[in-house]
Amino acid sequence: MSLPFSHPWILVPAGAVILIVMALALRAQLRPGLGVQVVGQRPIWQGLGLALMAAGLGLGLAEPRWGLPEFPRLTVHVALDASRSMAVPDANGRTRWDAAVAALDRIWSRPQPGLRWSLDLLTGDAIPIQPPGEDRTLLREALRAVVPGEVGSPGTSLGRGLPQVAAQVERDLPAVILLLSDGEETWEAAEEALQHATLPLQKARIPVCVMTFGDGQAHAVPPRPGAPAGGAEPTTSTAHPEFLGRLAQATGGQVFADGEAAAAGLQALAAGKLPLPASRSLQPAHPEVGAWLALAGLVLWLASAGKPLARWRPILLALAGLVAPPLAGQAPSQTWAPGGVKAWLAQRAIESGDLIGARKWRPVDAKPAHLLLAAHIDLRTGFPEDALKALTPLVGQGSPRPIPTWRAPALLLAARAHLEAQRPDEAKALLERLLLEQPGQAEAIHNLQTLVRDATPPPPPNPKKPPPPPPPRPSMGAQQDELEGLKQRLPKPPKTPGGVKDL
Known part of the structure; x- marks a missing residue:
């Protein structure tokens, strides 16, 4: 299988340049009398x-992708059918709506690091409910207030609603649409709806993963309470799983059978174990491969040029002067390499358990992903202070808006580093800050609950030494006598002098 590329179209002009260069080189080799050659030139x-230099340039610009991401991340845009047909009770004894909500509860009940969720309802149009975030409790609460058929336009229009959901997806970020519906299109013909839905999704490179509810048989639609007979909505409904299957296939998505399969599939997408479109791929890009290939071509060209011309010497010296300072500034224990190469090698070393190799290839540049990887390596190798130093640019500032994807992992790693450095109060403060910025963050809640343990209950009383009895309470008669005595001891109020009453 060919490697995916971020910009595969660049390979076409690069291939054309390679053919032209090789044709000219072959012509010069076969007809040496047409030009002046230096001694030893080939x-x-x-x-x-x-x-090779042209191939390296094209390969680097095309950005080949392989491997797994350093941290899982994926935005799932949930599109839930909220038409009246979802109230049909043909989903194993439950209504289609109840089955869809139960599937979402099943998905959201599992720990899913790196996943962000948004919620839209599909009727005749898309109704945004919740923007992307990690607060799954808020999503559940929002669904409890929805009654199918009571919101939006009557019927279901997938050809109109899905492009509206796709328009909200951020460009070039890893994202998918999770569609939960019965597959019934009531606004237009099925083929027209499929075409209207797939064209914008294919253009935006957004896969649609689907879950179908309904048994595929015709059933009567429960009428809307208080609605007149013969309204605009159809009286019968039939689920169409084949329509949703074609939609998923056309957009490069998947068909999930239940909530468990959906949770596992989405987590695999977030971890990079299942492919996404190249523009939204989680696989790391490796343009450094093209750089090394171009460098090999330059070395081959210089080696075959014979005696170097005088005008090339200043250029080569300038290049050597630019490369020498970075090489000289490296510590003896570190090996110089581009930041992307070092991050890739360090990630491979971490995955294989080679902590020495990971420490050797630890990235030192300022990219957020590389800083997170460096902090992770420091924690794995027992250097929490180095991890905090690496994370300072990410956690030592105010909360950026919009909140980037690296913010939560950075705060979690910093809290872990403080805890390993025997500073639980600082770790608690960072976790509380993360929950203020991103309410409902599952890992932060778990870590904070681990730090803030319940107070130790008092020991049970010793039966051999019972506590002393409480002092006796005075009787009601004694209390009344004491009250009468207080009244007698209090000074009497002065009498008001009499006067003439106004008439």
């Missing part, structure tokens, strides 16, 4: 070197 090898 045109065919020089052409091969130039071809």
